[in-house]
Amino acid sequence: MDLRTAVYNAARDGKLQLLQRLLSGRGREELDELTGEAAGAGTPLLIAARHGHLEVVEYLVDRCGASVEAGGAVHFDGETIEGAPPLWAAAAAGHLDVVRSLLRRGASVNRTTRTNSTPLRAACFDGHLEVVRYLVGEHRADLEVANRHGHTCLMISCYKGHREIARYLLEQGARVNRRSAKGNTALHDCAESGSLEILQLLLGCRARMERDGYGMTPLLAASVTGHTNIVEYLIQEQPAPPGPPAGLPRRGEEEEEEEQEQAAARAAGPRESCCPASREAAVEALELLGATYVDKKRDLLGALKHWRRAMELRHQGGAALPRPEPPQPVLAYGCAREAATPEELEALVADPDQMRMQALLIRERILGPAHPDTSYYIRYRGAVYADAGNFERCIRLWRYALDMQQSSLEPLSPMTASSFLSFAELFSYVLQDRAARGGPGTQIGFPDLMGVLCKGVREVERALQLPKEPGDAAQFTKALAIILHLLFLLEKVEASPEQQHFKHQTVYRLLKCAPRGKNGFTPLHMAADKETTSVGRYPVGRFPSLQVVKVLLDCGADPDSRDFDNNTPLHVAAQNNCPAIMNALIEAGAHMDATNAFKKTAYELLDEKLLARSTIQPFNYLTLQCLAARALDKNKIPYKGFIPEELEAFIELH
Known part of the structure; x- marks a missing residue:
């Protein structure tokens, strides 16, 4: 164990005497190095603050000159928080004595992590009321600093159910109607x-029933999460909620801003009321709550009870509220339609499967295709069918969800990527199961795989049509990898000549986009790379794959394409010790003597112990052109501007 690790461990374990022995007598430069941030582990001061070792904290600051502001990585509940200052860690863990000590030693009360979380927000998250009171009451911590998602301290305390913290923040003037980046308010959280108690508290402080970015009111949010108590409170007739907490102070600027917001709201016309909800809002809330009872709580009788109430309310007073019907039955739902009469509703009791389709229909109608829950529960229902062996029904539902995601979400959204991966894993499982049984078994074939492959290529095209580069390079690489896995699986199913031609057309579309994954890898590089094998939790295809390489080459992939380190697919195949793939690339015209950025040829990268090194003879593939190009480069003979551009590229290849 090195000295730096020993210092870190002593600070973590609170061993002050050991720490003193390790650090005493050290010079300034050495102390700075030993108390600085270890790779991915934070500083000794940060870790001591996180574990509440007050004496160690004060020794490191007072005697060793450790910075009270130096951020680092710290772990909480299985999550790594990057750029956390010591005060944040102490507040998050609820160590009030350490919080006091750090602030007395000059720590900034509003210093944030990389995600813009303040020490106050950290204390609110885990419900440390005394720390919250001290930060706000004694050091005027800013209540309104929001994290990168726009979530404030009040929002997180409401979401975590910390009533007394929410009450205290409101008493200190926290803005009750502040919106996050996605448009939700503390009332949504x-x-x-x-x-329910915090909800009543917020309503008493003039919280408004706003719609968030998905069009969700707090009432619908309660229905989606299955909180019947909140739904019942908001839809029933009731007196006005209690007023704000006694003695609630108002800061001048915030009071003026709140009044301006209310004036603007009055000018814009009537808003949706908060208590009680309108009849239409109450009907939708009960219908959606019933859908939640089906899919989340698995309580079909409870769902039926809420749907009965919704239907009674919809037809109350003889004037039925209209309900939009889909223009045509959805095949994925078995062409089911929503029950329109009490008789049709009661008939659902005898058919649980129809009740489950009702839940999907209701959720899609009320939430719309863009809401994450709509496609999530379609996929969930498909997974249940797959577990029961009904793969055909599963694929129908999943394809419908994927169509919905591609029509309403940004290209390569995490939800869409998850859908593609689920398809690949399902197809792999079914084909392996069929092979193990030694017969045709489940009817999954070329059209199923090809349909998803086409959608995958379309997703890549959509991502590359954006005005900027795909935002998440790792996500884009994963999308390309999944496409290659689908190609791998396609090679395992029978296909007619027409189907093979269609497959080649689709792969050509992909190559025409010139997509690039990590380090500038083309699909051909990735097909020759063993790391492409890992795309999810379950095995799908195995890479390097000679079959996928051949398909890509047949469709026009450039065997001499370069990544950011000037490696060709031949270099990647050599690094992965794949002589069969190397031979396929050479036969397709790859230059055996092409060098990468480190002046290495593919042959030089081959494992010396590999038998293929003796069977692949680079001299068999050299041409006079290759030798001339290498001679020009080796002898530093100027050639640019004196020869055609195509020849310049050829020389640079070598």
Whole structure:
């Protein structure tokens, strides 16, 4: 164990005497190095603050000159928080004595992590009321600093159900109607967490029933999460909620801003009321709550009870509220339609499968295709069918969900990527199961795989049509890898000549986009790379794959394409010790003597112990052109501007 690790461990374990022996008598430069941040582990001061070792904290600051502001990585509940200052860690863990000590030693009360989380927000997250009171009451911590998602301290305390912290923040003037980046308010967070007492507190402080970026009110948010107590409170007739907490102070600027917001709201016309909800809002909330009872709580009788109430309310007073019907039955739902009469509703009791389709229909109608829950529960229902062996029904539902995601979400969204991966894993499982049984078994074939492959290529095309580069390079690489896995699986199913031609057309479309994964890898590089094998939790295809390489080459992939390190697919195949793939690339015209950025040929990268090194003879593939190009480069003979551009590229290849 080196000295730096020993210092870190002593600070973590609170061993002050050991730490003193390790650090005493050290010079300034050495102390700075030993108390600085270790790779991915934070500073000794940060880790001591996180574990509440007060004496160690004060020794490191007072005697060793450790910076009270130096951020680092710290672990909480299985999550790594990057750029966390010591004060944040102490506040998050609820160590009030350490918080006091750090602030007395000059720590900034509002210093944030990389995700813009303040020490106050950290204390609110885990419900450390005394730390919250101290940060705000004694050091005027800013209540309104939001994290990168726009979530404030009030929002997180409502979401986590910390009533007394929410009450205290409101008493200190926290803005009750502040919106996050996705448009939700503290009232939404409260409805999702199911805390009725905090919800009443917010309403008493003039919280408004706003719609978030998905069009969700707090009432609908409570229905989606299954908090019946919140739904019942918001839809029933009731007196006005209690007023704000006694003695609630108002800061001048915030009071003026709140009044301006309310004036603008009055000028814009009537808003949706908060208590009680309108009849239409109450009907939708009960219908959606019933859908949640089906899919989340697995309580079909409870769902039927809420749907009965919704139907009674919809037809109350003889004037039925209209309900939009889909223009045509959805095949993925078995062409089911929503029950329109009490008789049709009661008939669902005898058919649980129809009840499950009702839940999907209701959720899609109320939430719309863009809401994550709509496609999530379609996929969930498909997975249930797959577990029961009904793969055909599963694929129908999943394809419908994928169409929905591609029509309403940004290209390569995490949800869409998850859908593609699920398809690849399902197809792999079914084909392996069929092979193990030694017969045709489940009817999954070329059209199923090809349909998803086409959608995958379309997703890549959509991503590359954006005005900027794909935002997440890792996500884009994963999308390309999944496409290659689908190609791998396609090679395992029978296909007619027409189907093979269609497959080649689709692969050509992909190559025409010139997509690039990590380090500038083309699909051909990735097909020759063993790391392409890992795309999810379950095995799909195995790479390097000679079959996928051949398909790509047949469709026009450039065997001499370069990554960011000037490696050709031949270099990648050599690094992965794949002589069969190397031979396929050479036969397709790859230059055996092409060098990468480190002046290495593919042959030089081959494992010396590999038998293929003796069977692949580079001299058999050299031409006079290759030798001349290498001679020009080796002798540093100027050639640019004196020869055609095509020849310049050829020389640079060598």
